[in-house]
Each structure stands twice: as structure tokens, then as C-alpha cells.
Amino acid sequence: MTTTEPTSLTLNELWASRVRGGIPSIGLAELASLPIPIDVATMTPGEVVSLRAENFDSVGFGIVDPESEVIWCYPADPEESFDERFFRKRVRQALALRKRLGLVGDESGYRLIHGEGDHLAGYQVDVYAQHVVIYSLSAALDSHVPGWAEVIGSELQPLSIISKVRPAGEVPTGKVPFRLEYGVEPPATLSVREDDLLYEVHLTGGINTGLxxxxxxxxxxxxxxxxxxxxxxxxxxxxxxxxxxxxxxxxxxxxxxxxxxxxxxxxxxxxxxxxxxxxxxxxxxxxxxxxxxxxxxxxxxxxxxxxxxxxxxxxxxxxxxxxxxxxxxxxxxxxxxxxxxxxxxxxxxxxxxxxxxxxxxxxxxxxxxxxxxxxxxxxxxxxxxxxxxxxxxxxxxxxxxxxxx
Ligand SMILES: C[S@@+](CC[C@H](N)C(=O)[O-])C[C@H]1O[C@@H](n2cnc3c(N)ncnc32)[C@H](O)[C@@H]1O
The missing domain is CATH 3.40.50.150 (Vaccinia Virus protein VP39)
Known part of the structure; x- marks a missing residue:
């Protein structure tokens, strides 16, 4: 999470309204047509930019991701910073929705964060019987995960949080590397309840967990x-x-x-x-x-x-x-x-x-x-x-x- 003032990127009216509306990303090719083009090649993967309308009003933040050829977009209120409070607010909103749906429980499996659907484009967070898996859709996004995981840990108090990188569009086969972010490593197999059935899931194996x-x-x-x-x-x-x-x-x-x-x-x-x-x-x-x-x-x-x-x-x-x-x-x-x-x-x-x-x-x-x-x-x-x-x-x-x- 950033503490320094991020670089500003001025969007045209169309893209400013798209970011406000919840679009997940801006293709890097689009940047050339913006009022003040920026050269992403000079930026670090994972760097945060402030997204502004032509009148300089802030519309949100972006994470620069040259590998995926996009800037991931996070709509925000003008007074917000891209910090722990920003993320905590979205995690709380996401958790409140899952509680309303009756999904949160010691044995249940559910998606806590579904990318831009929960205002956190490029990230998916799944919960399996109190064990959490954070997927980021690229290495650039992954650089923010340790900070995010801390917030999820304090809000949810799960038994464990692991993270994996899951490149968009491709499902890697076989075992994929994971990083322990919180708690103790989850067991190799655990069971999750959905209605009257239990399902064995494997969180530390491949991308797909079994359910x-x-x-x-x-x-x-x-x-x-x-x-x-x-x-x-x-x-x-x-x-x-x-x-x-x-x-x-x-x-x-x-x-x-x-x-x-x-x-x-x-x-x-x-x-x-x-x-x-x-x-x-x-x-x-x-x-x-x-x-x-x-x-x-x-x-x-x-x-x-x-x-x-x-x-x-x-x-x-x-x-x-x-x-x-x-x-x-x-x-x-x-x-x-x-x-x-x-x-x-x-x-x-x-x-x-x-x-x-x-x-x-x-x-x-x-x-x-x-x-x-x-x-x-x-x-x-x-x-x-x-x-x-x-x-x-x-x-x-x-x-x-x-x-x-
Ligand atoms: C998307 S999963 C199926 C999900 C499953 N219907 C469920 O809801 O749990 C894909 C499965 O298809 C199997 N599979 C892929 N191609 C196949 C093929 N040509 N013949 C038989 N099985 C195949 C894989 O081994 C894998 O287990």
C-alpha cells in the first residue's frame, strides 16, 4: 500500500465515467489517446496512480500492470487515499454482502471478493471453511497482497490466508506456488459444507481446489x-x-x-x-x-x-x-x-x-x-x-x- 502521493493520470470524459462506473481496467493502448499521455514503460509494475477527470477531480486509483497491458482501476471517493482504510472499507462491504446472503460460517465455502464486482479489480478472494485464498491476476497486483492480507486477517480472523498468482485467461495446470500470508499453513485437505454435502478441497495444490x-x-x-x-x-x-x-x-x-x-x-x-x-x-x-x-x-x-x-x-x-x-x-x-x-x-x-x-x-x-x-x-x-x-x-x-x- 502506498503512502507517498501517487502520479496523476488525467482521463478523458469517457474513461473517467467508465472508472466511476466500475470498469476493471484501462488497456495501455488507450493511454496514448488521453489528454496528457503518460509513458507506462517508465513506471514500475504495481505502481499506484491517481486517476483524475479532465477537471482534475479524482475518480479513483489505478495499479500499473505492463505485463497484462492494463491499468487496473479502483473507483474512489475524492477524499480517499489508496491505503489500508480504502481496502478495509471494501472488505467490510464485501463481507456484509456475504453475511446478508447467509454464506459466512465455520464450514462454508464462498467468494469474499470478486474482482471489480467488489470494487477490487484483479483480485479474487475465496473462503473455504475459515481458510482464505487470495488470487491476484498478475505479478504486479501480487505486490499489494501482503498489505491486503493483513486487513482481511483482521476483519475475518480466519485460520489461514494463502495467496496465489493466477494469470487472467489461463488456468495453470498442476501444483502452483503459494505464499502463506496469515496464520498457519492450511492442511493439505479440508472439507467444506454446501447444503447437505461435504466437499474435500485442496488449497495448496493447483489453481482449482476441488469445488x-x-x-x-x-x-x-x-x-x-x-x-x-x-x-x-x-x-x-x-x-x-x-x-x-x-x-x-x-x-x-x-x-x-x-x-x-x-x-x-x-x-x-x-x-x-x-x-x-x-x-x-x-x-x-x-x-x-x-x-x-x-x-x-x-x-x-x-x-x-x-x-x-x-x-x-x-x-x-x-x-x-x-x-x-x-x-x-x-x-x-x-x-x-x-x-x-x-x-x-x-x-x-x-x-x-x-x-x-x-x-x-x-x-x-x-x-x-x-x-x-x-x-x-x-x-x-x-x-x-x-x-x-x-x-x-x-x-x-x-x-x-x-x-x-
Ligand atoms: C471444469 S472441470 C469440470 C467441473 C465439474 N463439472 C464440477 O462442477 O465439479 C473439467 C474436468 O474435465 C476433465 N476433462 C477435460 N477434458 C476432458 C476430456 N476430453 N475427457 C474427459 N474429461 C476431460 C478434467 O480432467 C477436469 O476434471
Whole structure:
């Protein structure tokens, strides 16, 4: 956090109003067109600038990030400084919202800070059963984290705070480095409660912890569709949808993922919830595109098919690109969906544009002669707020499609 007076950057009217409105960043290319251009090359990554309108009124602060080619923006009242009080105020606001939502508890998992949605662009803070993970979207932002972590520690008094750098757009695979910011290092595995289920999470492993907090609303919306049904969970990961299916009394549940580790993790999750393995709970270590083709050849049919793929797969000899492969997969899934069945199509990535996804679904319906009705479209839960000025940040799309009998 800065104590010296930051350099001022004068914005034109358009950018001043965007910063006031909560835009997360200004592209460095935009800076050339500003009334008094500044040369970011001369500035230190992570340096704080004061953002001003042409009449010199302060509209907020920025963090200079040449690597990401942006200045991250933080709207502020004119009398505010970019200091501990600034951050504390935003953390308190963020915490008050999560308390209002009933999310704060000893066992719960929730997002405490969702970037510019909580007026802290470039930072995400997740809480898992009193252990906190701070993600910064670049090394420049990371330089402020120790100060921020102190504030979060004093407001929340968690058991631990660790931080990780998560470059925007890319999800690094494998174990990623973390820094202990507060308390004692979290255990390698811990469990988080959501409704009537416990989920094992690993905070000190990769970027993904084992439970996607942003899918909470999808999980809740899915529950009523599962009783007595045969459920196929493709890209099953740690089995969150599979466990819901068991809890809700599905007839059978098949989890398909090509990673043996996550299938084992699913079994650990079932054990954590004292759900015994049975012949109705199946695991298939396979490539989903292969699985659906073979299932079709064997005339297998499912009442509920869940598709929740990553943007891309980077494992050698496997290929999955949401952009180019999703349409084909949806068509294959429709071929093994029972009459009256439910197809869940999720895309938790900026690469999937809602219109493109809908047109891929329409095409797949046409190709397979299936008529589909949209019956639900659960989205991000309320602990993932979006600035209206920046709707592109609403990364999750999910459609529940009911096939005709
Ligand atoms: C985004 S996660 C799925 C999240 C999961 N549906 C949930 O909500 O917990 C992606 C998963 O897809 C798996 N995966 C990626 N490409 C695959 C492929 N071509 N075939 C099978 N599994 C794949 C990965 O191993 C990973 O476990």
C-alpha cells in the first residue's frame, strides 16, 4: 500500500465515467489517446496512480500492470487515499454482502471478493471453511497482497490466508506456488459444507481446489431433476454433480473424466459423506468424446446428461477445445438422451459466448431431430457480483434443456 502521493493520470470524459462506473481496467493502448499521455514503460509494475477527470477531480486509483497491458482501476471517493482504510472499507462491504446472503460460517465455502464486482479489480478472494485464498491476476497486483492480507486477517480472523498468482485467461495446470500470508499453513485437505454435502478441497495444490464455488446455483437448480433418473456426468472432476445425484435419489450415476486422480477424489468425496459405493455408482476413466460414441454404439441411454467442460484440455494426446468441439459433443449427448430427458449445457469460460452456445444447441437439435425446451438457466451466485458496465465478466452460462418425449 502506498503512502507517498501517487502520479496523476488525467482521463478523458469517457474513461473517467467508465472508472466511476466500475470498469476493471484501462488497456495501455488507450493511454496514448488521453489528454496528457503518460509513458507506462517508465513506471514500475504495481505502481499506484491517481486517476483524475479532465477537471482534475479524482475518480479513483489505478495499479500499473505492463505485463497484462492494463491499468487496473479502483473507483474512489475524492477524499480517499489508496491505503489500508480504502481496502478495509471494501472488505467490510464485501463481507456484509456475504453475511446478508447467509454464506459466512465455520464450514462454508464462498467468494469474499470478486474482482471489480467488489470494487477490487484483479483480485479474487475465496473462503473455504475459515481458510482464505487470495488470487491476484498478475505479478504486479501480487505486490499489494501482503498489505491486503493483513486487513482481511483482521476483519475475518480466519485460520489461514494463502495467496496465489493466477494469470487472467489461463488456468495453470498442476501444483502452483503459494505464499502463506496469515496464520498457519492450511492442511493439505479440508472439507467444506454446501447444503447437505461435504466437499474435500485442496488449497495448496493447483489453481482449482476441488469445488467450483461459482457453480453453487447450478448445483441447487439441478437437484429437483434427479430423483429416480439415470444420470451421466461428463467432465465429472471431483464429482460434485454425481454426489448431488446420489443425495437426490438418482437411479444410477455415471461419472466420466479422463483423469484418474479426480475419479479417486470423487470416491473420497462420497466416503466423506458416508455414501457407500454400489453398482449404481459408476466411474469411467475415458475421454468424453470417446465415451459418448461408444455409449451410442451400445444403445446406452440416460435421463439426465450433464456437460460442464473446461475451455480447453492441455493433456498430451487428448484434445478438447470448447470453441470448436462443443457443438459436436452436444449432438452426441442428444443421441444418448432418453425421450423427455434433461441435457445440462454449462460453459464457465469467456470463450463461450451465449449466442454461440445457443446456436450450437439449436444446430445439434436440428441434426439429431430433437426438440428442446429451455427450462432453466442458472447463473453465477450472488457472491459473484458483476458491474453492469462490464457484463462480459459474467463468465458462467448454463442451460437446462428438456427434450420432448
Ligand atoms: C471444469 S472441470 C469440470 C467441473 C465439474 N463439472 C464440477 O462442477 O465439479 C473439467 C474436468 O474435465 C476433465 N476433462 C477435460 N477434458 C476432458 C476430456 N476430453 N475427457 C474427459 N474429461 C476431460 C478434467 O480432467 C477436469 O476434471
Amino acid at each position: 467450483f464455488l461459482d457453480m453453487r446455483q447450478v448445483r441447487r437448480s439441478l437437484r429437483p431433476w434427479l430423483r429416480g433418473k439415470s444420470v451421466l456426468n461428463l467432465f465429472s472432476y471431483t464429482g460434485s454433480f454425481s454426489m448431488l445425484a446420489v443425495r437426490e435419489g438418482a437411479k444410477s450415476i455415471t461419472s466420466v473424466d479422463f483423469a484418474q486422480g479426480v475419479l479417486e477424489w470423487t470416491k473420497a468425496n462420497l466416503a466423506l459423506n458416508e455414501i457407500p459405493l454400489s453398482k449404481n455408482i459408476r466411474f469411467d476413466r475415458d475421454d468424453v468424446l470417446e465415451y459418448v460414441k461408444v455409449a451410442r454404439r451400445h444403445d446406452k441411454m440416460f435421463d439426465v446428461v450433464i456437460l460442464d467442460p473446461p475451455a480447453k484440455t492441455t493433456v498430451p494426446n487428448k484434445r478438447w477445445f470448447m470453441k470448436s468441439d462443443y457443438g459436436r459433443l452436444i449432438a452426441h449427448a442428444l443421441k444418448i438422451l432418453s425421450p423427455g430427458g434433461l441435457l445440462v449445457v454449462a460453459a464457465s469460460s469467456a470463450v463461450a459466448k451465449p449466442e454461440k452456445l445457443e446456436s450450437q444447441i439449436r444446430e445439434a437439435g436440428k441434426e439429431t431431430l430433437r426438440r428442446l425446451r429451455l427450462v432453466d438457466s442458472p447463473g453465477l451466485p450472488s457472491d459473484f457480483p458483476t458491474q453492469m458496465i462490464h457484463p462480459a465478466a459474467r463468465h458462467l452460462k448454463c442451460l437446462f434443456l428438456l427434450a420432448d418425449d
